Amino acid sequence: MNFEGKMNGSELKVAIVVSRFNDFITGRLLDGAKDTLVRHNVEEDNIHVAYVPGAFEIPLVAKKLAKSGKYDAVVTLGCVIRGATTHYDYVCNEVAKGISKVNDETEVPVIFGVVTTETIEQAIERAGTKAGNKGGDAALATIEMANLLKNIESQV
């Protein structure tokens, strides 16, 4: 028996948690994610967006949305850019751990679309320029994972 997540999102309800910090970047990640979801047949009315102050706040809101039972998956979008202190390391580590924990606790796909870079240029490259759009990439993973879990649940 094989399990597969098809790339048709017509039956999916998706929440997006996006941080406002570095919104020059996160706004483009959000555009990329929404465009990719719609181009894979997710209804615009089935895409709900929650804004948080910074990446550190993403896990809490992602957990709230995942636990609501109203969404097949949650996309998380943020941008953490290293500054002059070690603050970057703490934010990145806690955000990654927090999002992973929400996956484990809720068994709802919570996709990691947080860009973590050393420089602003690296972030720009990943927000719709030479390295693509990580928001769009996260949306693709979201559709596949949501449909994969539905496929597993229908067969086992």
Ligand SMILES: Nc1c(NC[C@H](O)[C@H](O)[C@H](O)CO)[nH]c(=O)[nH]c1=O
């Ligand atoms: N430096 C960045 C932050 N810092 C803010 C934290 O995420 C958090 O909002 C604050 O510590 C209050 O709890 N956030 C980012 O998203 N990106 C950064 O580069």
Ligand SMILES: CC(=O)[C@@H](O)COP(=O)(O)O
């Ligand atoms: C990732 C951050 O928290 C960072 O932007 C903070 O900058 P700094 O380390 O210069 O305070």
